Amino acid sequence: MFKTNQVKLAIAPIGWTNDDMPELGGEVTFEQCISEMALSGFTGSEVGNKYPRDTKVLKKALSLRGLEIASAWFSSFLTSKPFEETAGAFKEHRDFLFEMGAKVIVVSEQGNSIQGQMETSLFDHKPVFTENEWTLLLEGLHHLGDLAAEKGMKIVYHHHMGTGIQTTEEIARLMTGTDPEKVSLLYDTGHLVFSGEDHLAVLSTYMDRIHHVHLKDVRADIVKKVREEKLSFLQAVKAGVFTVPGDGLIDFKPVFEALSAAEYKGWFVVEAEQDPAVANPFEYAVKARQYIREMSGI
Numbered sequence: 001m002f003k004t005n006q007v008k009l010a011i012a013p014i015g016w017t018n019d020d021m022p023e024l025g026g027e028v029t030f031e032q033c034i035s036e037m038a039l040s041g042f043t044g045s046e047v048g049n050k051y052p053r054d055t056k057v058l059k060k061a062l063s064l065r066g067l068e069i070a071s072a073w074f075s076s077f078l079t080s081k082p083f084e085e086t087a088g089a090f091k092e093h094r095d096f097l098f099e100m101g102a103k104v105i106v107v108s109e110q111g112n113s114i115q116g117q118m119e120t121s122l123f124d125h126k127p128v129f130t131e132n133e134w135t136l137l138l139e140g141l142h143h144l145g146d147l148a149a150e151k152g153m154k155i156v157y158h159h160h161m162g163t164g165i166q167t168t169e170e171i172a173r174l175m176t177g178t179d180p181e182k183v184s185l186l187y188d189t190g191h192l193v194f195s196g197e198d199h200l201a202v203l204s205t206y207m208d209r210i211h212h213v214h215l216k217d218v219r220a221d222i223v224k225k226v227r228e229e230k231l232s233f234l235q236a237v238k239a240g241v242f243t244v245p246g247d248g249l250i251d252f253k254p255v256f257e258a259l260s261a262a263e264y265k266g267w268f269v270v271e272a273e274q275d276p277a278v279a280n281p282f283e284y285a286v287k288a289r290q291y292i293r294e295m296s297g298i
């Protein structure tokens with residue numbers, strides 16, 4: 001299906017230690033995490049809070065295990081703080097990723113976000129941007145795209161539950177309001193399906209803007225529970241709303257077929273945050289690796 005030199009397969013450390021709730025997997029070491037990633041057959045990783053920030057140290061630890069850095073998350077506050085604050089932090093993050101050899105930078109707007117609030121009902125209190133916030137966001141993203149281009153890199157925008165860019169309509173406004181040369185899209189199956197969006201329609205509509213993919217599956221019974229019990233995003237994660245591809249309700253075959261037909265080039269990142277005390281991350285990484293091989297040939 002895919003040409004093997006055009007796509008690569010990574011896994012995010014969030015299944016081992018969760019940066020949004022560091023108590024989940026707090027006891028798991030950096031070495032255990034990256035060793036298990038390599039042992040389960042992945043060749044890349046995103047960056048977690050236990051990863052050394054010294055690029056020489058990090059490169060050595062990763063190359064010993066045949067791993068590369070695919071990208072890393074960046075929280076922008078374009079709608080809620082002066083642009084200079086986001087720009088300063090972004091440049092530092094960009095330079096770190098550039099040094100690590102990554103080509104794309106994951107950006108998600110966290111102004112007014114409720115994703116980090118433990119008690120806020122996800123489906124009742126999702127932020128909706130005002131016109132002024134839309135302007136700040138779109139202009140700010142163009143500037144971040146320019147800063148990324150200084151290093152030959154791209155920003156890939158991460159739509160996310162509990163933020164101002166979650167639904168199909170919000171993604172559409174973001175895509176039509178930004179220059180494709182400056183702002184690309186990160187496609188995250190789990191967030192779209194959790195939100196109730198048609199993930200295949202989003203994929204086909206924005207295929208030419210998608211330059212990074214997060215592969216996450218969703219447990220249908222937990223989505224129902226989150227809606228009925230008005231849980232927050234973090235409570236949903238703790239309850240097990242996300243899992244690895246092949247373990248939830250999403251059929252990944254059409255996702256891979258569409259991306260392969262469009263000759264997608266870049267990283268696929270398995271990203272399935274759940275409580276490592278309940279879902280052993282190594283076991284789930286092996287399960288994901290096997291399912292992806294069966295579904296895509298990667």
Ligand SMILES: O=C1C[C@@H](O)[C@H](O)[C@@H](O)C1=O
Pocket residue numbers: 014019020073115158188191214271273
């Ligand atoms: O890419 C991601 C990074 C996490 O911090 C986030 O909460 C998760 O859900 C996600 O998709």
Ligand SMILES: [Co+2]
Pocket residue numbers: 158188214271
């Ligand atoms: Co993601």
